[in-house]
Amino acid sequence: MTESCIQIEQLTKKFNKKTILNEITLDIPCAKITGLLGPSGAGKTTLIKQIAGMDTSDQGHIYVLSKKMPSLDIIHRIGYMAQSDALYNELSAYDNLDFFAQLYGLKGKIKKQRIYEVIELVDLTADLRKKVSKYSGGMKRRLSLAIALVHQPEILLLDEPTVGIDPVLRQSIWSELEILSNQGTTIIVTTHVMDEAEKCHQLAMLRNGRIIAFDTPNKLLENTETKSIEEAFLYYGGVKA
Amino acid sequence: MRIRALVLRIIKQFMNDKRTLAMILIAPMFILWLMSQVFHTDQYEPTIALVDVPEQVSILLKEEDVELLYYTYSDAEVVLSKREIDAILTWTSIGPEIMLEGSDPSANKSVLMIVQNIANEISPTSNSLQASITYLHGSEDMTAFDSFGPVLIGVFAFFFVFLTSGISFLRERTTGTLERLLATPVKRWELVIGYVIGFGIFSVIQAALIAWFSIQVLDMLMMGSIWFVLLVTLLLALTALTLGTLLSAFANNEFQMVQFIPLVIVPQVFLCGLFNLESMSEWLQWLSVLMPLSYGTDALREIMVRGSGWSEIAIDVYVLVGFSITIMITNIFVLKKYRKI
Numbered sequence: 001m002t003e004s005c006i007q008i009e010q011l012t013k014k015f016n017k018k019t020i021l022n023e024i025t026l027d028i029p030c031a032k033i034t035g036l037l038g039p040s041g042a043g044k045t046t047l048i049k050q051i052a053g054m055d056t057s058d059q060g061h062i063y064v065l066s067k068k069m070p071s072l073d074i075i076h077r078i079g080y081m082a083q084s085d086a087l088y089n090e091l092s093a094y095d096n097l098d099f100f101a102q103l104y105g106l107k108g109k110i111k112k113q114r115i116y117e118v119i120e121l122v123d124l125t126a127d128l129r130k131k132v133s134k135y136s137g138g139m140k141r142r143l144s145l146a147i148a149l150v151h152q153p154e155i156l157l158l159d160e161p162t163v164g165i166d167p168v169l170r171q172s173i174w175s176e177l178e179i180l181s182n183q184g185t186t187i188i189v190t191t192h193v194m195d196e197a198e199k200c201h202q203l204a205m206l207r208n209g210r211i212i213a214f215d216t217p218n219k220l221l222e223n224t225e226t227k228s229i230e231e232a233f234l235y236y237g238g239v240k241a
Numbered sequence: 242m243r244i245r246a247l248v249l250r251i252i253k254q255f256m257n258d259k260r261t262l263a264m265i266l267i268a269p270m271f272i273l274w275l276m277s278q279v280f281h282t283d284q285y286e287p288t289i290a291l292v293d294v295p296e297q298v299s300i301l302l303k304e305e306d307v308e309l310l311y312y313t314y315s316d317a318e319v320v321l322s323k324r325e326i327d328a329i330l331t332w333t334s335i336g337p338e339i340m341l342e343g344s345d346p347s348a349n350k351s352v353l354m355i356v357q358n359i360a361n362e363i364s365p366t367s368n369s370l371q372a373s374i375t376y377l378h379g380s381e382d383m384t385a386f387d388s389f390g391p392v393l394i395g396v397f398a399f400f401f402v403f404l405t406s407g408i409s410f411l412r413e414r415t416t417g418t419l420e421r422l423l424a425t426p427v428k429r430w431e432l433v434i435g436y437v438i439g440f441g442i443f444s445v446i447q448a449a450l451i452a453w454f455s456i457q458v459l460d461m462l463m464m465g466s467i468w469f470v471l472l473v474t475l476l477l478a479l480t481a482l483t484l485g486t487l488l489s490a491f492a493n494n495e496f497q498m499v500q501f502i503p504l505v506i507v508p509q510v511f512l513c514g515l516f517n518l519e520s521m522s523e524w525l526q527w528l529s530v531l532m533p534l535s536y537g538t539d540a541l542r543e544i545m546v547r548g549s550g551w552s553e554i555a556i557d558v559y560v561l562v563g564f565s566i567t568i569m570i571t572n573i574f575v576l577k578k579y580r581k582i
Contacts, residue, residue: 052424054580070582076426086421088250090257095250102246103425131257 005030005155005186006051011060013046020046022209023060028188028202033181035200036190037233042206044190045083048159051188052080064155076104079153083160083190085140089133093124093143096132097150104151118146121176123169138164145173156180156187162196174199194230203229205236212236243427247435248442254409255443265405265447269397270454276393277386277459285347285517287327287355290317294332301362305355321377328352336360337372343379344546345517346388378547379462387462391541392515394451398474399481399534400506402447406440407485407498415494423580429573436486437479437569444478464548470541473554476561477537483568484533490575509534514542533564 004027013021020043028034036044049055051062053070062069065077087096097115106114119125122142132140141164148156156177162170174196181187181201189200197203198217205213205220213220213236217229224235255262288308291299302309310317310326317329321340327348329340337356341349356372379387413419422432452470455461463470488505492498512521512529515538529535540557543549 053582054420054424056581070580072426072428072582075424078424080421080424082417082421082424084417086417088254088418089416090254091250095253099246099250100425102249103243103422103427105242105426107242 003030004028005065006188007063008047008051009061009063011047011050011062012058013043013050013055014058015046020209021050021057024209024211026204026211026214028186030186031181031184032201033177033187033189033199034202034204035197036188036204036206037192037194037197037229038190038206039192043209044192044206045159047206048080048157048188048190052078052157054080076151077153078155078157079148079151081144081148081156081158081161085137085144087132087140087143087147090131092129092131093119093135094128096143097147100147101150106151114150114152118149121149122146122173138166138169141165142169154185156185158187158189160190160192162191162193194228194233197229205233207233207237243431244435244438247427247432248439251409251436251439252442261405261409262443265401265443266450269401269447269451272397273390273393273451273455274459277390277461285345285351287348287352288325289352289355290320290326290329292317292329292331294330297363298332298337298359301359302355305358306351307355330356335373339372339374341374341376343376344388344542346379346385349376349379378464386459388542388546389515390455390459390461391545392513392538394455394470394474395477395534395538395541396510396513396515398444398448398451398478399509399537400502402440402444402478403481403485403506404498404502405485406436406482407489407492407501408495409440410436410486411489411492411495411498414489420579423576428582429576429580432576433486433569433572437482440482441475441479444475444482448474448478461545463545465544465550469544469551469554473537473540473544473558473561476558476565477534480533480537480561480564480568483565483572487568487572487575490572490578508532513538533561536560536564 006028008024008026011021011024012019024047036047038044046055050057051064051069053075064074067074088099091099094115097119098111101111101115119128122145124139124142124146127135127139132143135143141161145158145161148158162173165173177187177189191197200217203215203217203220204211213232215223220229220232221227224232226232226235286306286308288310290310290312291302292312292314299309312320314329314331317326320326321329321342324342327342327345331338337360339352339356341352343349353374360372413422448471452467452474456463456467484505488501489498492501509532512525512532513534536557540554543553
C-alpha cells in the first residue's frame with residue numbers, strides 16, 4: 001500500500017459513558033479517496049471531527065501528516081465540510097467564502113481568484129451574491145463544499161458531502177474529487193449511500209464505533225464473495241447475506 | 242488578519258440585520274425618552290445635620306420623618322461632600338439656612354418640605370421665616386430625571402448590548418458555525434477579540450448616540466465632560482458584551498438566553514443606584530459590589546450630576562476594565578470545551 005498521511009491509533013471516544021469510537025486503528029493513504037461507510041450513529045462524524053482536531057479523545061492518538069493532532073499548523077492544511085451546513089445565513093455566498101478564505105490567510109487577488117474557482121466548481125456562480133438564507137438545501141451543501149476547498153487543502157474531510165445534491169451535479173462533484181486526489185489531495189468522505197462507496201479508492205466500514213473492514217471496494221467484494229457493497233457490509237457486520 | 246475577517250463579518254451581518262441594529266441603537270433612546278416622560282419618585286427619609294439650631298426647632302424636627310445628626314459647621318460640610326447626609330440646617334435670626342447636597346432631587350424635595358413645615362409651625366402667620374437655600378451640587382431646576390438619567394444611560398447601554406452579543410454568539414454555536422470556525426486555524430483568543438472589536442464598533446456608535454440624545458435632546462443635566470460619559474458608557478457596553486458572550490455558552494437556545502435577563506440584568510438594575518442603596522439591607526449592598534453596572538452608573542452620576550473629573554471616576558473605570566478582561570479570559574478558557582488549542 002502507498003504511504004499513509006493519516007494514522008489513527010487505538011482511538012476511543014466516549015460521550016456520557018456511551019462509547020462512540022472504540023479503539024479505532026486506521027492508516028489512511030495519501031492522495032486517495034477513502035470512504036467511511038456506515039449507518040447513522042456508527043461514529044463517522046465523530047471520527048471526522050477527531051481527525052480535524054476539533055474534539056478531544058479519551059484514548060489513543062491521531063497523526064496527520066506526521067504531526068499529532070490537534071495542531072494549528074495542520075488544521076491550516078485541512079479542508080473540512082461539516083455534516084450540517086455551518087453558514088452565516090445573513091451573509092451572501094460571496095461574503096461567506098470571503099470570510100473563511102481570510103481565516104485561512106488568503107488575501108487580495110489570489111483570494112478572489114480562488115473564490116471564483118470554487119464557486120464555479122460547485123455551479124453557484126449565478127447565485128454568488130444571493131443571501132444564504134435564500135439558498136435551498138442542496139445549494140447550501142455545495143457552498144459548504146466550496147468553502148472546504150477554497151484554501152487548496154492537502155487533506156479534505158467531507159462529512160456527507162452529496163446529501164440533497166442532484167445526481168448530475170453529484171457526478172461532477174465526484175469527478176472533481178477524483179481529479180483532486182490525482183493531484184495529490186488526500187480525501188476522506190463519509191457516506192451512508194452504498195453506490196457512492198464504490199467510487200472510493202479505499203473503504204472503511206464502520207459499525208457501532210468499530211472498524212469492521214478496511215480495503216479497496218473490489219477486494220471487499222472479492223473477500224466476501226458478494227456482488228454489492230451492501231452485501232459486503234452485511235457480511236462484515238456479522239449478518240450473512 | 243483573522244481578527245479583521247471576524248470583525249468585517251460581524252459588521253456585514255449587522256448591516257444585513259437592520260432590526261437588531263435598531264435594537265441596540267434606537268431602542269435605548271426610545272426607552273430613555275419614555276422614562277423621561279413618566280418618571281416620578283417616592284417619599285424619602287432624609288438625613289440632616291443640625292448646626293446651632295434652637296431647642297424648639299430640633300424638638301419639632303424629631304417629630305418628622307428625618308434622621309438628625311449634630312455637628313459643627315465645618316464637620317458637617319465634610320460629611321455633606323461625602324454624601325453621608327443630605328443637608329445642613331442652621332438657624333439664624335432671619336430664619337433657616339439650608340445647604341443641600343443636591344444630586345438627588347427627591348432628597349432635596351423632602352428636606353425642603355420638612356423645613357417648611359417647621360418654619361410654618363414656629364411662625365404660622367407670616368412669611369418672615371424665608372429659608373435661604375444653597376446647593377452643593379445641582380440646582381433647584383434639577384428634576385428626578387436629571388438624577389436618574391445617568392443610571393438609565395448605563396442600564397440601557399448594558400442591557401441591549403448584553404442581549405444582542407449574547408444571542409449572536411449563541412447562534413454561532415447552535416448553527417454549527419462556531420464548530421466550523423474551530424476547524425479553521427483561528428485561535429480562540431482571536432475569536433474572542435474579533436467579537437469584542439466587531440461588537441465594540443457598534444457599542445461606540447451606541448454610546449455616542451445615547452449620550453448625544455440624553456444630553457442634547459432630552460436636556461439631561463450635564464456638569465462634566467462628555468468624553469468621560471462616552472468612555473464609561475463604552476466600558477459598560479464592553480463588559481455587557483463580554484458577559485453576554487460568556488453566558489451564551491450556558492444557554493442552549495435563544496429563549497434560554499432571554500432567561501438570563503431576570504437573573505443577570507434585573508438584579509443589577511435594582512442595585513446599581515436607581516433606588517437608594519442606603520435604605521437596603523447590608524447584604525444587598527455587598528452584592529452590588531460584584532455588579533459591573535453599579536460601577537458604571539456610579540461613574541456616570543459622578544460625571545453628569547456632580548461634574549466630577551478623572552480622579553473621582555478612576556476606580557470605577559479600572560474596575561470596569563478589570564471586569565471586561567477577566568470575563569474575556571474566562572471566555573477564551575470556556576472555548577476550550579470545543580477545541581483544546
